[in-house]
Amino acid sequence: MSTCFQKCDIRPFVVEGQQVGLIKSDVLKHLEKYPEVFCIRDCEQTKQGLVELNPAFRDYNERTEQLEKVLRNLRSEGLFPALQGWRDEYFEVKSERRALLKMERAATPLFGVRKYGVDINGYVRHPTHGICIWLQQRSNTKETWPGKWDNMVGGGLSVGFGIKETAIKEAAEEASIPYDLVKNLVSAGCVSFYFESRQGLFPNTEYVFDLELPLDFVPQNSDGEVQAFELLPAKECVERVFTPDFKTTSAPVVIDFLIRHGHITADDGKIGGFYANC
Incomplete structure (x- = not known):
């Protein structure tokens, strides 16, 4: 299917060194308020840089817990239409080798995860x-x-x-x-x-x-x-x-x-x- 986003408007979303999604600039500006959770840095492969879930998070459960806190805050602020469809249903975010964390289903479009x-x-x-x-x-x-x-x-x-x-x-x-x-x-x-x-x-x-x-x-x-x-x-x-x-x-x-x-x-x-x- 066709999409209308531009390369300058998106950044790779990285977990444990693996790209698992894409984040648009309208989402990024709200994630920047959580530097303890998201590391936004330059990248040789992309002029726009990338967004990385804090690599200090030790495992599946900690990554899930820290991301969940952010998502619940964003939901309470009413910032994204996607989060108004919150289901308390979880999808796994995976690399090629293993599951890295789980994410509320309604939030997955914000991070462009499969x-x-x-x-x-x-x-x-x-x-x-x-x-x-x-x-x-x-x-x-x-x-x-x-x-x-x-x-x-x-x-x-x-x-x-x-x-x-x-x-x-x-x-x-x-x-x-x-x-x-x-x-x-x-x-x-x-x-x-x-x-x-x-x-x-x-x-x-x-x-x-x-x-x-x-x-x-x-x-x-x-x-x-x-x-x-x-x-x-x-x-x-x-x-x-x-x-x-x-x-x-x-x-x-x-x-x-x-x-x-x-x-x-x-x-x-x-x-x-x-x-x-x-």
């Missing part, structure tokens, strides 16, 4: 309409993307949960899919993208599963986060996913499904326009 999630493409093979895809409409009370159309099932990969475990959990909570159906999940790889909004930076990687469902199965929400489900023929799904009514950060997963099943081709010209308008 988030991982799980998505399930639920579909049926209809005798008349061919492949039809289940979509959900998010609740109007959701902190993020309220009322937008979305993939049938999706959720973030929180601390303490595995990929398949998250898929099974979200399938039950969001769509009441029983285990005797969800056990048939088929891994479809990963979809990665980079997105920017007023909340911050979103380098996302989604673990994708396909799930063929019986014709008579109708998803039912059980956690209050979905207001409706709709089963669409693939052709109608192609039209829906490219509209502003669809959640931007879920669209790539549905587009990937439609490409893999031959419903979007290179000749369609839709994908280029979608990413240009993000």
Whole structure:
């Protein structure tokens, strides 16, 4: 996905000598108030310098605790829209080798750290309409993307949960899919993208599963986060996913499904326009 930030506006975010994210200048000016937590220094690789979490912090727990104090202060000051969606849900910040700390999910866009999630493409093979895809409409009370159309099932990969475990959990909570159906999940790889909004930076990687469902199965929400489900023929799904009514950060997963099943081709010209308008 396209973004509009300039190189002069961002600095690498470093933990334990590893770059784990990017910080924009509008965030940096507030982090500068915490020199005991963040070291802002020059860097040979970037003229803008970098932001490093204090290397004196000894381990995962201390890094998490010190960062959490700052985030709670920033939240109480009402400085960032992203922090108004505070969830008390944690994502791990990782280097290539190990987890370095955990961070409140709502804060991750401020630091441009990669988030991982799980998505399930639920579909049926209809005798008349061919492949039809289940979509959900998010609740109007959701902190993020309220009322937008979305993939049938999706959720973030929180601390303490595995990929398949998250898929099974979200399938039950969001769509009441029983285990005797969800056990048939088929891994479809990963979809990665980079997105920017007023909340911050979103380098996302989604673990994708396909799930063929019986014709008579109708998803039912059980956690209050979905207001409706709709089963669409693939052709109608192609039209829906490219509209502003669809959640931007879920669209790539549905587009990937439609490409893999031959419903979007290179000749369609839709994908280029979608990413240009993000």
